[in-house]
Amino acid sequence: KRLYSLKVAPKVATSATAERVKLSPESEDLEITKLPNGLVIASLENFSPASRIGVFIKAGSRYETTSNLGTAHLLRLASNLTTKGASSFRITRGIEAVGGSLSVYSTREKMTYSVECLRDYVDTVMEYLLNVTTAPEFRPWEVTDLQPQLKVDKAIAFQNPQVGVLENLHAAAYKNALANPLYCPDYTIGKITSEQLHHFVQNNFTSARMALVGIGVKHSDLKQIAEHFLNIRSGAGIPSAKAVYRGGEIREQNGDSLVHAAIVTEGAAVGSVEANAFSVLQHVLGAGPLIKRGSNVTSKLSQGIAKATTQPFDASAFNVNYSDSGLFGIYTISQAPNAGEVIKAALNQIKAVAQGSITNDDVTKAKNQLKATYLMSVESAEGLLNEIGSESLVSGTHTSPSVVAQKIDSVATADIVNAAKKFINGKKSMAASGDLGNTPFLDEL
Secondary structure, eight states: OOOOOTTTSOOOOOOTTOOOOOOSSOGGGEEEEEOTTSOEEEEEOOOOSEEEEEEEESOSGGGOOTTSTTHHHHHHHTTTSOBSSOOHHHHHHHHHHTTOEEEEEEOSSOEEEEEEEEGGGHHHHHHHHHHHHHOBOOOHHHHHHHHHHHHHHHHHHTTSHHHHHHHHHHHHHBSSGGGSOSSOOGGGTTTOOHHHHHHHHHHHSOGGGEEEEEESSOHHHHHHHHGGGGGSOOSOOSOOOOOOBOOEEEEEEOOOSEEEEEEEEEOOOTTSHHHHHHHHHHHHHOOSOSSTTOOOTTSHHHHHHHTTOSSOEEEEEEEEEOSSOEEEEEEEEEEGGGHHHHHHHHHHHHHHHHTTOOOHHHHHHHHHHHHHHHHHHTTSHHHHHHHHHHHHHHHSOOOOHHHHHHHHHTOOHHHHHHHHHHHHHSOOEEEEEEOGGGOOOGGGO
C-alpha cells in the first residue's frame, strides 16, 4: 500500500537528457549458480534485516498419476511432520523461538517451501527447512492423523465457487498432467499412505528439479547451505508427460443464484513469444478492478456486457501460463437468468478485438497496467522470491524487471489481434456452476 504525502518530496526540475531510472533489482545484482547435480542456487543480497529463503521443487499435482491423486495436497499439509533430524514439536517450537515462519504452497507445477526470519537466525531456520525438504519420515500414524485435515482444507477452499470452476476447467481442458486437481479427490481422502508420500518425494524431490533461492542472504552462505542438498537423490527424477490440451465441458448444476462460468482455449506457455501478447490482451479486455472496492467499468468486457444486461455482473479476462501450455479466455459471474447474455456479450468483445477493433490508447493503457501489476508484485520480498524461484526452476536464469518491461513494450498491436484470433479460432473448454438453466452449452456459443 502506498501512502505518499504530497509534502514529502520537493519538486525537482527535470530535463530531457535526465538518465532513466533503473528498475531494481537488475539481473547483475542477482547471483545464480547451477551445481553439477542440477540444483540451481539464486540469491539477492539486499541487506534487509529479514531474510527469506525458498526451496522450489517441480513437484506439483501435474506429476501425480491416477493411482496417487491428492498426494501433493497431503504433502502440502505434511510440512511439519516428524523428520529424521527433528520432531514435529521441535520444528514448530524451534522456528517460533526465533520469530521465524515456515510456509508451504503448491501449484499444478511446483511446490514451494519458504522460511522467513531475522537474518541473524538464518542458520537456525534453515536446519528445519532442510529437514522438511530432504529428510521427511512420514510416520504412518502421523499421516493417518493428518488425513481429516484434507477435508477441512478442501471445504474451506471450495467455499469460493471460483476454486471449483477452475478445477473443473483444467479437468475439461487437458487430457493429462495439468488436468490433475490441486485438491485431493474425495474418494482418495483417507487412502493415501506414507509409502505413497515417500515414493512421490523420492521421484520428484531430486536435485535437478530444485531451485534454492534467497533474498537478504549472501550467495556464499546460500551455496554453503546448498551443500546439505548433496545427499538428496541426484538426477531429473521421473520424466513428466507433456500436457495435452483437448477441450471439453464440465457443468455443475447446484442451484446457486449466481452462475460462475469460464470459457478458454489453449493460450501460451511461460517464456513463449505469445505469452506477452496474451498478457497484454488480458489487460485490454479487463483483468479486474484496479481501484480498491472499485468497479471494473472501464474495461472492454464490462462496457460490452453493460449494453446487453442491466443486471449486476462481473467479468474479467482469464490468463494462466504453464511450462508447456496455457489457458486464455473469460471468467464471468452473473445472475442465473442473465448468464447467457453476459457470456455471449463477453465473447463478442474478444471477437471485436480479433477483427481489429482496438486503438493505440487501448494498447498503451493495457501495457501500463501490466507493467505496473508486475513491478508492484516484485516489490515485496515474497513476490520477488516467487518470481525468481519460478523462473530459475524452469530456465535456470532470471529476467530483470527492466527487461520484462521492455518486452511488454515491444508487443505490437498485430500481436494482440493475433492472440485474440487464436482464441476465436481455437478449440474451447468450458466450466460452469450454479443454476445453469439459462447458461448456454459450449456448442451453442
